[in-house]
Amino acid sequence: MPGQESPHYAATFAARYDDWFPSPVTDSTVELLAALAKTAGDGPVLELGSGTGRVALPLAARGLDVHGVEGAPEMTERLRAKPGGHDITVTAGDFSSVPVDGSFAMVYVVSGGFFELPTQQSQARCFAAAAARLLPGGLFVLDAHVPEALAAPEAALHVVPIEGGMTVRMRTIDRASQRYSSHYLVLDGNGVHHVPVSFRYASAGELDLMAAMAGLRLRNRYGGWSGEAFTAASAYHVSVYELPVT
Structure with missing residues (x-):
């Protein structure tokens, strides 16, 4: 479970995590999330699986009030060691239940982290918990591989x-x-x-159904973090779900 990683996994993964995401990948992720946050209204944003702060810290540097949920203390230690790391409020725990207080303009999970949730039930629970933490008009954003x-x-x-x-x-x-x-x-x-x-993958249609069950609707689906169109040839997508105002 995310938030329940083994010591072996967390210790090794934390040490090399940032190396696996070159700057262009991180930059495009941050750019799109920052743009989406501007459309979601005033309010803090929450990252599920905040890790080493690879995305949370540059978003905070843009003036966003960023919070995180992270289960591996080794990851959060890496975040704290970076400039600005102590300014990010991180809650320790399993993000499938979104164990935080307050409401957010945007909740997001990147790098395929959503699919570390091991069952359909835990993934649906995460959708419902994220929706419960959104302000009206707020956004839930995740990225995914196309199963094919x-x-x-x-x-x-x-x-x-x-x-x-x-x-x-x-x-x-x-x-x-x-x-x-x-x-x-x-x-x-x-x-x-x-x-x-290990990951439990889901199709775009299955994700849309989980979202609908949580009271969310699909606002947009991109073919990647650069904001390109999602087409029949896309191997990846970034899905943006919205909590209706009424």
Whole structure:
């Protein structure tokens, strides 16, 4: 469960997490979220799985009041060590229940983190809990792979250069259980580290149904964080759900 990561997972993942997301990826994510926040009205924003602050800190630097939920203390320690890290209010816990007080203009989860929730029930619970924390007209934003693209052969292996080594990601898919696993082999000066991460994927239609059950409606679906159109050829999407004002 997010918020219940094993010490092995959190310790290794936290140390290399920022290396796996080059600046253009982070920059486009921050740009779109900042633009969406401007349309969501006044109010703080909440990141589910705030991690090392890769996205939360640049959003806060733009003047947004950013809060987070994070289950791995190693991740939050990395956030606190960065400039401005102590200005982000982080609640420790499993983000499927959104364990915070108050209301938010926008709740978001990035980098496919939503799909670390292991069951349809926990994912639907997260939608409902996020909706309950939104101000009228507020937004719930998440990103996702298109399941058909996950199954493509070219998606199975990916190499990411990191300082002093590389990370090799191997992906396996179990269509019967609607799950995929990413196995990260981190090669650096300290040897080889295996970091397995499991996900429960969902189609865009299934996500829309969860949203509707939570009282949200789809406002927009982009083909990526750069804001491109979502088309039949898209392998990825950023979905923006809205809590109706009335």
